[in-house]
Every structure is written in C-alpha cells, then in structure tokens.
Amino acid sequence: MVKEIHTENAPAAIGPYSQAIQAGDFIYISGQIGINPQNGEVVEGIEAQTKQVLENLKSILEEAGSNFSQVVKFTIYLKSMDDFTVVNEIYGSYLQEPYPARATVEVSRLPKNVLVEMDAVVYTQ
Template sequence: MVKAIHTEQAPAALGPYSQAIEAGDFLYVSGQIGIDPVSGNVVNGIEGQTKQVLENIKAILQEAGTDFSKAVKFTIYLKSMTDFATINEIYGSYLTEPYPARATIEVSKLPKDVLVEMDVIVYTKA
C-alpha cells in the first residue's frame, strides 16, 4: 500500500510530487529546501537554510509518526562543497548513533537557487 504524507508544517510541494510517500515499511521524503512554511520565503544563508531543511523534514516525519532515529539514508545536495563542514555540524545535531547512510553531492543549481537540499529514506517499522 502507498500513502501520501502531507503537513502544513512543511512547505507545499513545488510541483507534481508529494512531501513524502509511505510504501510498505519505508517512508521516502522528497527533497526539502530551506523554505519557511509560514512565510513561503527561502531563509537566508547556509546555516539558516540547513536548519530549515531539517525542520521541514522533522515536521514531515512527525506527520508520518516517525522521527530521525529511524532514518536509514540521507542524500544532501550542496551548491558548494565549501559549505560541507557547516552543514555537517548542523546535520549531526539532529541525529544520534547509529547514523544513517549518506551521500553528499555538489550540484550546479538547486530549486529557487537555494544552497542545500536534502531527502531521506526512513524505515518505519523498527
């Protein structure tokens, strides 16, 4: 069974996709960027955007009845790998061991010209 997850506590999808999809024992959270769900604006700076991305993901996970402790795989897309240490520190503050698997990729452009985007896969039945 496939179930779409949606919360007003995270930004609405910018296109024809769901904030997250629960499929079997897994939750697939779509890429989140640093948009404040209240104002609809992109927050400023790499630190602000990274925190907002993680808060948006947290809200989606809460709506699905789960949390970061069940995350098994993150993908982080960066506009500049020079921001890696900053993002890594903030990202790490949201997680506990055992940490999920992760890939971090530098890309040439992200939606709304943001500096960071993240998606996550969560195992919901552990």
C-alpha cells in the same frame, strides 16, 4: 499500499510530487529546501537554510509518526562543497548514533537557487 504524507508544517510541493510517500515499511521524503512554511520564503544563508531543511524534514517525519532515529538514508545536495563542514555540523546535531547512511554531492543548481537540499528514506519497523 502507498500512502501520501502531507503536513502544513513543511513547505507545500512546488511541483507534481508529494512531500513524502509511504510504501509498505518505508517512507520516501522528497527533497526539502530552506523554505519557511509559515511565509513561503527561502531563508538566507547556509546555516539558516540547513536548519530550515532539517526542521521541514522533522515536521514531515512527525506527521508520519516517525523521527530522525528511523531515517536509514539521507542524500544532501550542496551548491558548494565549501559549505560541507557547516552543513555537516548542523546535520549532526539533529541525529544520534547509529547514524544513517548518507551521500553528499555538489550540484550546479538547486530549486529557487538555494544552497542546500536534503531527501531521506525512513524505515518504519
């Protein structure tokens, strides 16, 4: 069974995709960027964007009846690896051990020219 997950507390999709899809025991959350869902604007700076990304992910998780403790895999996309330490510190403040698996990559460009994007895979059992 495939089920769409959507909340008004995270930015609406800016293309033909869903905020998240539940497929069986897994939830696949689409990449989230630092858009404030209240006004649709990108927040400024790597710290603010990272926090907003994580708040957007948190809202989607809550809508799905889940939380960060059930995330099994994150992917973090950075405009610059120079921001790795800052992003890593903020990211870590949202999580508890055991930490999920993760990949972090530097990319040449992200939607709306943001500095960071994250997606997640969640196990619901």
